[in-house]
Amino acid sequence: MKSAFWPLFLMATLFSCDKSTDKSPEERKILDEKHAAVADSLAEVKKAQECDCTQVPCVAVTFDDGPGPYTEQILDILKQNDAHATFYVLGKNVLNFPHILQRTHAEGHDIGNHSWDHKNLKSLSAEKVAFEVNETNAQVQKTIGKMPTSFRPPYGSYSKKTADIANMPVIIWSVDTNDWRYRTHAHLVKAVQAAKANDVILMHDIHKNTMETLPDVLKILKDKGLHIVSVETLFKKQGLKPKETYGLHPDKGPYQPKPDSTAATKTAAAPAPAKKAHPSKKAVLKH
Ligand code: NI
Numbered sequence: 583m584k585s586a587f588w589p590l591f592l593m594a595t596l597f598s599c600d601k602s603t604d605k606s607p608e609e610r611k612i613l614d615e616k617h618a619a620v621a622d623s624l625a626e627v628k629k630a631q632e633c634d635c636t637q638v639p640c641v642a643v644t645f646d647d648g649p650g651p652y653t654e655q656i657l658d659i660l661k662q663n664d665a666h667a668t669f670y671v672l673g674k675n676v677l678n679f680p681h682i683l684q685r686t687h688a689e690g691h692d693i694g695n696h697s698w699d700h701k702n703l704k705s706l707s708a709e710k711v712a713f714e715v716n717e718t719n720a721q722v723q724k725t726i727g728k729m730p731t732s733f734r735p736p737y738g739s740y741s742k743k744t745a746d747i748a749n750m751p752v753i754i755w756s757v758d759t760n761d762w763r764y765r766t767h768a769h770l771v772k773a774v775q776a777a778k779a780n781d782v783i784l785m786h787d788i789h790k791n792t793m794e795t796l797p798d799v800l801k802i803l804k805d806k807g808l809h810i811v812s813v814e815t816l817f818k819k820q821g822l823k824p825k826e827t828y829g830l831h832p833d834k835g836p837y838q839p840k841p842d843s844t845a846a847t848k849t850a851a852a853p854a855p856a857k858k859a860h861p862s863k864k865a866v867l868k869h
Contacts, residue, residue, distance in 0.1 A: 652790055670696035703740060782816070
């Protein structure tokens with residue numbers, strides 16, 4: 583075995599080509615376009631395999647703030663469970679992890695816009711809001727050849743003005759797992775146990791605990807008889823329209839940045855002081 587290894591290795595080295603230098607820019611562009619077309623076809627096939635949520639109970643699982651170091655493991659777990667999710671990505675992270683976004687798209691998950699670098703859009707000028715949204719859309723388009731299908735403002739903080747500028751469907755959430763704050767298996771599992779049909783569940787693919795707990799999260803949802811689908815599939819019947827808001831908990835009204843009201847959160851810790859309470863602020867500091 584040992585004697586056969588080196589000749590084979592040398593042959594492979596001699597006959598292999600350096601993919602980064604042996605193509606002209608035009609040839610590379612054509613190959614990139616072909617690659618994007620194949621990824622798009624794969625994504626369409628995967629999408630077509632999703633459930634009809636008018637016939638079966640569905641739930642949308644969403645991940646914010648990536649792509650990041652745990653996203654690929656999350657994709658592996660979703661694939662093992664035949665589940666589709668929606669990833670609300672930051673433009674700056676797409677720039678850092680383009681191959682992860684390409685894989686996410688090719689495996690049939692929805693890609694949503696979560697701004698360029700997670701600023702509170704309500705505190706920005708119209709020009710800066712437009713930059714946050716448009717630059718991220720452009721980066722996603724450049725990376726996967728397709729625009730994001732919906733928008734989730736950082737902190738769930740938006741106004742009519744920001745929704746008008748974004749000019750995309752605005753997706754909030756109805757189950758806030760607070761996975762960014764209580765990074766334990768027990769908390770995440772308890773939070774997800776509250777989910778029911780038509781809920782939009784908020785998690786973050788930048789946290790290790792979220793990735794490690796995901797198999798149990800998916801099992802809980804499946805045991806409830808819920809089919810795990812992308813946001814676009816969940817709202818397929820009513821259709822997603824630009825500037826309109828979807829996913830809010832019907833009993834809670836507009837999102838307020840305060841501790842979640844689930845039993846899990848009540849018992850997990852004393853409520854944080856109001857100024858400290860915002861989720862993604864901590865996430866931003868971490869990233
Ligand atoms: Ni966020």
